[in-house]
Amino acid sequence: MGFKKFIAKRAITMFGVLMATLLLTIALVGSNMDSILKQSVSLEIRQQITNDKGLLNSFKTTNDLDLYIQNQIKQRISSLGLDEPWYSPHRIGLSMYKILTLDFGHAKFLTSDTGSSDVKEIILEKLPRTILLFTTATAIISVVGIFLGTISASKLNSKIDKITSSFAIISSSFPVWWVGVLMIFVFAFLYPVFPARATPDIPPTDPGYLISLLNHMALPLITLVLIGFGSWAYLVRNFLVGVLQEDFIVAKKVIGIDDKRILFSHALKNAAPPIVTVLALSLSGSLGGAIITEAVFDWPGMGRLYYEAIGVLDLPVIIGATYVLTAFFLVSVFVADILYGYFDPRVRRQ
């Protein structure tokens, strides 16, 4: 199988996953969504009619008025296609199409910082902040992790190797969000170094907003790095140990190439493919975990948006955010797959 065919196959799978996730989301929230939409339609029509004094006075009895309202609601519901159940193929197709084209509709309760209730605008406002926090964290984690991992691999069973390995195992057993609560407790209340809530208290239009945002980012960033770099170092160490046992490295040692050079240029280069793949995967994994982390730190990104939307059951936001989170997740999984296939041709042949 050629590389192009491999990519095409992966892309089709990913698209399938996106559709399956969407379908599952719609199936899970569909019936709730319908009743909410119907309620809002009837509310809207009642309001329209009570505001129209001329129309209101043309009815002689309240029965007539009620009948008229009922008819209007029925008409509106059928014109919106709400008379069909949510699982009718026509409606599912329509809503899938709408979501695919990023038309998520309007939020019921939540708004963006600028006051818009358009779900697309809300998401576009929150997304960069999530990306900012989590890519920065992943970048720092991978640099520290690769550095520490290489050192541990070169000095197997030394003190630094043992410390790194045990730190990796211990740090990964604590839930990130719990460490977050602890960090807030220690560094925001016990020793007030950082602000407790990660949401800047000045409006986004203020020129100092970015600096304030970065200041508020410090605590979540430190927490993510603290919890993440240990297991990264451990992973890199294990990959490198595998490579260092291979014959070509031993041969180079025999020739007399200096150990440091073997480690940093030859061994690390050969361990790169799995490292890069795991990097892409861990980025996607951290996006999924963003919901709890952001809720703990009150970081104004996608995760907290999702958490808030769940709290008030704002379905359009939930569907939109799930879609965007899934899409991001899939893109990084896809990139990881492609990189792996590129570096390791054996995968393509499977």
Next chain:
Amino acid sequence: MSFSSRDIWKDFSKRGTGMVGIGILVILIAVSIITFVTIPQESFKKWNDPANWLSYPKSAAPSWINYFLAQKIPEHLILMPHRSVEKIGNVNVITDSFETNYYYSSFPSDFIYKFKTTYSGSPLLQISVTRPDGIELKLDSISLPFSSTKTEYSNMVFSTDPMIAKNVQYDISMMKLPNDIHLYDDLAFSKFDENKVLQGHYVFRITMYSMGADTSVYESKLILGGKVYGLMGTDELRRDLAMGLLWGTPLALFIGITVAIGSVSVGLLYGVFAGFKGNITDESMMRFNDIIYAMPALPLLIILAVTIGNSIFLIVGFLVIFGWVGIAKVSRSMAMQIKTLQYVEASKLMGQKDHKIIFKHILPQLLPYAFASIAISVPAAITTEAGLSFLGLGDPTFPTWGQLLHDASAYNAAARGMWWWILPPGIMIAITGLAFVFIGNTIDSIVNPKLKR
């Protein structure tokens, strides 16, 4: 690739981390069993019932912190009465006196008098306190509801009752004592010229005056609310956190182990079947596997918990749905290797049925790997459930560790410095996770020759 269980155990028992893991696990299981045997099941069901926790102090730190402090924090005191009965004319007088030597430098958080009584008519209950300085304060007098027949009655008198404050203020003004202190429920214990505790011997007298001779008072006790309590302290809702942590242990083990066993067995069967069958079956099964594998688990788990339900059994089921995929991938490739072995091919040629080959020849080979995977997937299950509970999407009727942390964050425990509410549940989660990681990694390094060094 074949291992006998005895070989594995022999190798396992030589490894330090694995034995540490087993040790922790044994302790956790022992704690679970002790919890089930010694603590009445009712305390578990009444975890969310505020009435059950009334005789506990509010937001109290663990009592052992007093060992580290120069100025002792008042402990939670439950006082038992000395009873004296006398008859004045035809009035029956029952007096319960509670004595205590109060030598703490800070005030009790509150005090509660709790009693049950049977009476007829309408008795009068009076509460007063004699302080170390000899002053007697009348705190409260209550007439119990009239009843012409003999009835049973139980009640609690709280120090926060505004009537007590009024009575005390009246007493003070009558005695012309200096008074510029406004915390009335502290007043019984306060010096009158400054807001400090008057240390010494206190006697609380609760007197019941009744006409009938058939009046009796029982289960009478006076609770001086402390600021430290028990081994683990209490939370904002007066719940004993030691109870929550203890009940959390079997729950966490149940969630972790059930999810791990469930997802590993599903994954193992799925993967082995796909790998053994090969061709189109394999291809389509693995595509489906890919789809589940690439789904973002947490958002979907949240939606599932919100729309379908958040009972603990449902959550276990949801976690299995997202837990089996990785194991299916690995066991498929292992099955593909094993099926090319000669004895499998031979049994195929002999006309052995597929399911027999799978269950008799392939699955037993994968068992060591399965045990390692079970141990390794336990921590993830526990942390994910804790995470869901922390977001408020878990089963609120069960005091899991995540639920404790959720309550802690809901009542702003971090901002109020209530470290005893935040630290222990997280540490328990981590310790439980570590035990399984140690065990899993050790089994894995034994059965997986690649990792052997």
